[in-house]
Amino acid sequence: MTDVESSSPPALDLRGFSLAYRVRGGGVRTVFDSVDLQLEVGKSYAVVGPSGSGKSTLIRLLTGLWDSREAAPRMTGSAAIFGHAIVAGHPAALRGMTTAVLQDEGLLDELSPRANVRLALRAAGRSPKMDLALLAQAGLPEPPADVASLSGGMRKRVAVARALAAAPRLCLFDEPTAGLDPASARDIAALLRETHDTAVPPRTTLVVTHDLATFAPFADAVLVLDPEHGGMHLEPPDVALGQLAAGDPAVAATGRGTEVDGDDVPGLEPLRNSLLGVAAAVATLGEAVRRLPPVYPELVGRTTIRFVLESVAFASLGSGVIGGLATYFALRNNPLEGAFLSQVLTGSGKVLAAVLVPLLVGFFFTARIAAGAAARVGTMTRTNQVAALRLMGIRPADFLLTPMLWAMVLAMPVVTAAGVVFASLASLFAASLVAGTSVHGWATAFFATVDLRDLQFGLLKTVISGFLVAVLTFHLGTGPKRSGQDVGSAVNGAIVGGMVLVLLVHGSATLLQF
Incomplete structure (x- = not known):
């Protein structure tokens, strides 16, 4: 010595x-x-x-x-x-x-073995070009292209290389x-x-x-x-x-x-658990605000695109069905038998574009995106991937919450806009089918009272909903996960809780709007 x-x-x-x-x-x-x-x-x-x-x-x-x-x-x-x-x-x-290689290795499944090591090198302030040297030192000079292809022994070696990145x-x-x-x-x-x-x-x-x-x-x-x-x-x-x-x-x-x-x-004790949960939820909300500037902008871009692509078809189809059926039954059940057609279309347009479609798209988006995000983050917590981020010196909020938050805030308005478009087209089809309304006549009546204020409130509702759903999803996903059942509970909580938040935000904003 x-x-x-x-x-x-x-x-x-x-x-x-x-x-x-x-x-x-x-x-x-x-x-x-x-x-x-x-x-x-x-x-x-x-x-x-x-x-x-x-x-x-x-x-x-x-x-x-x-x-x-x-x-x-x-x-x-x-x-x-x-x-x-x-x-x-x-x-x-x-x-x-100090660092650790936990029993499940905690390799980030969405990254390649080399990218796992490069991420740790960047977090340690070292050159990412050292990744192959570290992998070779760990006995894996030519790693497979993705983590899923690694054998058990190879996973251990990648985890060792990543742990050594910070020296x-x-x-x-x-x-x-x-x-x-x-x-x-x-x-x-x-x-x-x-x-x-x-x-x-x-x-x-x-x-x-x-x-x-x-x-x-x-x-x-x-x-x-x-x-x-x-x-x-x-x-x-x-x-x-x-x-x-x-x-x-x-x-x-x-x-x-x-x-x-x-x-x-x-x-x-249940009361102690509840108090800890409330304190953690408040802490997560505060962290979401503090970590709002993205540390990994490339993750924000990729996550936003993925959220839009994963939800837009589902939301558009659902909105189209709602828009078409609402117009169809409003015209077919008009007690005045064709009179006041434009007024019926005007009322339908206002309700669909300003209230109903944004609310339903919020539900569709939450059911599709929040569930998937909660499952992903919950699984990462269960398999020690979130712990691995912390061991690398990376804030899980920077790597997971901030990209998710920006993606939901940006994607939800885009998907809502797509939903309004498809609901409008379905309404046009229904109006043409039932009453033979022309495109110009339908558009003039349908959008007669839809104004800038409706667009502003629609944007406000979707942005606030996206923010709160993201915070809830991250909070539930990163909670203690002792079993697969805990991951399932987080998914269910994200869906139900997210829909409740969407309903509260849209309901409150709609009362102010009108």
Whole structure:
């Protein structure tokens, strides 16, 4: 160890550190209790412990991946990464210094493997041209064109390359060999040790694993989590392997600890959950306003075009049906049998163009776009893609919310305009069919009272609706996702909640309009 390394603070320094969650009924569940531990800079550690021993909590602690919609754990004592205290929150100074490769890798499905690495390089302020070099270092010099074509082992390698983009000083890997055959697992273990040994400046590596036999030969020490006493301690790799051979449950990853492993944080009181949800919703709304200037304008353009193309046919068809049927039945059921034809068309035109079609297009748009967006963001949350953005130092709001917000604000008026056009054409067809009205006669009557004020209010209603639906969709999509059912609930919530917002906005604005 050099003098510089010996004089620098430890990679992780815990002194009298305790961490506990509040649980239903007012009790407290302790995960770590009065832990004293120092991890040296430049060392590689395997982290083992039974399910529920605190491995996932340790990852959250070191990366700052706490969810604001869940109660923050109670932490006492001191905890610091490279001398930066983390008990009160993850400081900005650690951005780029710490990263993690989570169990699901969190590769962004919509980007190619190279684009995943380039995104991380840009976020770290490094040249995107380094992507192939990093992929080659990770053992994938010629990656496939899309993420869907990657095998399990290749996904791990791309995730490693992306994690190294910021040249982190502390790197965590959560079950990097999960789902791999023994040979592939050994290859990944060797890769992690190789990238660790060649890191400049020296890197501290933690590998959370249930496969100690594979990683012990590559580890400088084994960090054993003890759920029975809420502690953690270091063991030499050969000692840990001996304990594994003897069936010690601490290193054999058997038994059950006091923490619900993975993302299953202990339950909260319903009232507390509700308050956290309201606070998070307000925070999301505030973030939407603050992050309004787009950081990724190319995403805004692509998302807007996609939203328009995905919804315009559905909305136009629905509007056409409504416009045609409304005019058809208004003329066919005219009690004056053909008298006041122009007045009937004038009333139909005003209601369709200024009120009914914009409202229905808002429903159609929300049902089609908000549902898809909520499913996409919810799946990204479930598969750790949103967490990966945070680990790269990218605000999920910049990458997801802002493009979605601008796309809905821009696309909804365009789709509404298309709906009004198709409703008008269908009305013309119905008027010609029932009353033989000419194009000029129909247009003169249909648009007689549709004025600039109607256009202004129509634009206002669609813009506000698009903004609120986008915020709601992002808020629901990025909430905790412990199962596919949670993703489905987010989709349903986006549809129902979005339609309620559209109805409230259109109803309120229409009262002001008339």
